[in-house]
Amino acid sequence: MKITPELVRSVAQNARLKLTSEEVSKYSKDLADILKHFEVLSEADTKSTEPSFHPIRIINVAREDEAGECIAREEALSLAKHRTQTHFKGPKTQ
Amino acid sequence: MIKEFAKKARAGSIDLVEHTRKAIESAQKINEEYKYITELGDAISRAQELQKSAKEGKAKGKLFGVLITAKDAICVQNLESTASSAILKGYKPLYNATVIERCLEEGAIILGKTVQDEFGFGGFCTNVGKGYSKPKNPNDKKRVCGGSSGGAAGITKKADFAHIALAESTGGSIANPASFCGVVGLTPTYGRVSRHGLISYANSLDKIGAMAKTVEDAALLLEIISGADPKDSTSASTPVPEYSEIPGTVQGIKIGVLESAVDERCDNSVRKAVLCAISKLEELGARRINIELPLNSKYALAAYYILALSEASTNLAKFCGIRYGAYDTLNGTYNDYFSRVRSDNFGDEAKRRILLGTFARMAGFRDAFYTQAAKIRTQLIKEYKEAFKKVDVIITPSMPTIAPTFEHVKKLTPLQSYLMDELTCPPNLAGLPHISIPCAEHEGLPIGLQIIGDHFCENKIIQVAKTWSQISK
Numbered sequence: 001m002k003i004t005p006e007l008v009r010s011v012a013q014n015a016r017l018k019l020t021s022e023e024v025s026k027y028s029k030d031l032a033d034i035l036k037h038f039e040v041l042s043e044a045d046t047k048s049t050e051p052s053f054h055p056i057r058i059i060n061v062a063r064e065d066e067a068g069e070c071i072a073r074e075e076a077l078s079l080a081k082h083r084t085q086t087h088f089k090g091p092k093t094q
Numbered sequence: 095m096i097k098e099f100a101k102k103a104r105a106g107s108i109d110l111v112e113h114t115r116k117a118i119e120s121a122q123k124i125n126e127e128y129k130y131i132t133e134l135g136d137a138i139s140r141a142q143e144l145q146k147s148a149k150e151g152k153a154k155g156k157l158f159g160v161l162i163t164a165k166d167a168i169c170v171q172n173l174e175s176t177a178s179s180a181i182l183k184g185y186k187p188l189y190n191a192t193v194i195e196r197c198l199e200e201g202a203i204i205l206g207k208t209v210q211d212e213f214g215f216g217g218f219c220t221n222v223g224k225g226y227s228k229p230k231n232p233n234d235k236k237r238v239c240g241g242s243s244g245g246a247a248g249i250t251k252k253a254d255f256a257h258i259a260l261a262e263s264t265g266g267s268i269a270n271p272a273s274f275c276g277v278v279g280l281t282p283t284y285g286r287v288s289r290h291g292l293i294s295y296a297n298s299l300d301k302i303g304a305m306a307k308t309v310e311d312a313a314l315l316l317e318i319i320s321g322a323d324p325k326d327s328t329s330a331s332t333p334v335p336e337y338s339e340i341p342g343t344v345q346g347i348k349i350g351v352l353e354s355a356v357d358e359r360c361d362n363s364v365r366k367a368v369l370c371a372i373s374k375l376e377e378l379g380a381r382r383i384n385i386e387l388p389l390n391s392k393y394a395l396a397a398y399y400i401l402a403l404s405e406a407s408t409n410l411a412k413f414c415g416i417r418y419g420a421y422d423t424l425n426g427t428y429n430d431y432f433s434r435v436r437s438d439n440f441g442d443e444a445k446r447r448i449l450l451g452t453f454a455r456m457a458g459f460r461d462a463f464y465t466q467a468a469k470i471r472t473q474l475i476k477e478y479k480e481a482f483k484k485v486d487v488i489i490t491p492s493m494p495t496i497a498p499t500f501e502h503v504k505k506l507t508p509l510q511s512y513l514m515d516e517l518t519c520p521p522n523l524a525g526l527p528h529i530s531i532p533c534a535e536h537e538g539l540p541i542g543l544q545i546i547g548d549h550f551c552e553n554k555i556i557q558v559a560k561t562w563s564q565i566s567k
Contacts, residue, residue, distance in 0.1 A: 011449050014452050014456065017437050023445070027445070031446075031453065037509055038399065040392065041400065051465055055299075056285050056330070058328055061327040076417075080416065082424050088416055091427060
């Protein structure tokens with residue numbers, strides 16, 4: 001597989017990262033080097049193996065449906081720079 | 095020993111305010127030179143409160159008056175907690191992580207937060223976020239502490255007061271710095287300790303653990319922080335033994351020696367030290383059984399990195415400069431704003447790992463990388479389980495070398511840095527408990543012995559580690 005600068009730019013866009021051209025060139029080389037090494041994974045026969053998304057068996061766990069205390073709105077907003085009295089403020093959508 | 099200190103403090107025979115004041119002075123002095131602590135808590139007020147309770151005969155708790163530090167990724171209420179990343183600069187959590195709550199209930203005093211590789215992304219603690227200083231090895235300032243819990247290991251080694259550290263491992267971030275700095279690093283089974291309040295690196299791999307000067311002290315901290323937590327659905331309800339009371343013995347213990355871990359890929363001094371330690375344990379009644387884990391040796395590192403970085407790239411997607419942490423002026427569109435804040439504040443390695451993880455999950459590549467790595471993980475866990483039918487514990491070096499110099503680390507490519515994790519990635523990927531203890535020195539620098547156990551068999555690794563610490567005194 002070839003890791004091109006175009007592919008790295010497209011991955012960066014998906015990840016919401018704005019890269020300089022120097023960064024694109026550096027990460028293209030790094031990713032190619034690393035992913036080439038990781039291609040070893042394709043040698044494993046996993047046709048009849050289920051994936052493990054956790055290392056131990058986890059059965060659905062749910063706590064009792066009881067009302068508890070929540071963080072107050074003012075507290076939650078206190079950590080944000082851009083806000084109104086009642087909401088977080090974000091950039092424009094367009 | 096922490097237990098004796100807490101006992102004396104509860105009885106009122108230690109002036110806790112004075113001890114804490116001296117500890118802060120000492121920590122500040124150490125910090126000027128070695129850069130282990132990012133933020134100090136209000137330890138004096140807490141010490142005064144505890145001292146008052148001792149005077150009133152109300153003192154209680156296994157950590158009464160003991161100073162603890164928390165790796166920066168562990169949230170402490172009102173104390174800046176950033177996982178040593180500029181993107182979380184200014185973030186003061188509104189709540190405590192469960193492990194912090196449990197330590198406070200036992201009478202601990204929060205000394206402060208310890209520096210780490212940004213979000214845990216590194217094995218040398220040289221990938222600290224923008225604006226953070228790289229911690230120096232307590233044994234030689236030209237060398238690295240190891241990572242990612244580098245600050246935790248450094249302060250544990252240098253502290254001349256009653257102290258234990260909360261650290262965290264995703265792929266070796268406790269064993270690695272414990273080995274390089276010469277302290278005990280105890281990583282529990284995945285799910286043994288609640289992750290509630292931990293700034294995540296990779297949800298299926300993160301484990302909060304303990305660092306201390308002795309096996310007993312690390313076991314005591316693990317005993318306190320372990321157990322089910324309704325706030326973390328992946329925490330296990332398996333009963334918690336009194337880890338700190340486990341006696342040191344290896345009589346009849348079957349030690350699996352992973353031959354591929356002590357071959358020519360390891361430095362000669364490390365190989366010799368580890369084999370010598372195993373021989374001494376044999377003399378005390380342990381039985382040595384040579385084993386091989388061919389699938390783990392071949393695939394664990396690659397599978398670990400693919401899964402860890404895939405999970406990391408989704409976890410870090412939430413940092414966008416809106417609700418907390420770093421921010422910018424509100425102009426441009428959502429995408430412009432998010433991309434600007436993220437690009438300005440994430441460090442070089444964080445960007446590299448986000449790119450790799452995003453790539454491994456993208457349509458067209460996901461089956462070959464992410465899903466394939468998760469399937470291989472099943473096979474690797476099975477291979478370990480087969481081995482644990484024959485042996486009680488598996489011993490390897492913690493790291494293949496002694497702590498490298500900053501100069502040496504600078505010359506490594508990212509891939510070469512990742513390859514340094516080949517001994518710590520396999521047990522971490524399989525979620526197995528492991529402990530690193532100092533077993534020898536080479537050129538004045540410590541060598542770590544890694545003891546790995548089966549899931550929820552912390553008791554066995556503690557009993558072997560304790561035996562080693564008794565005979566190596």
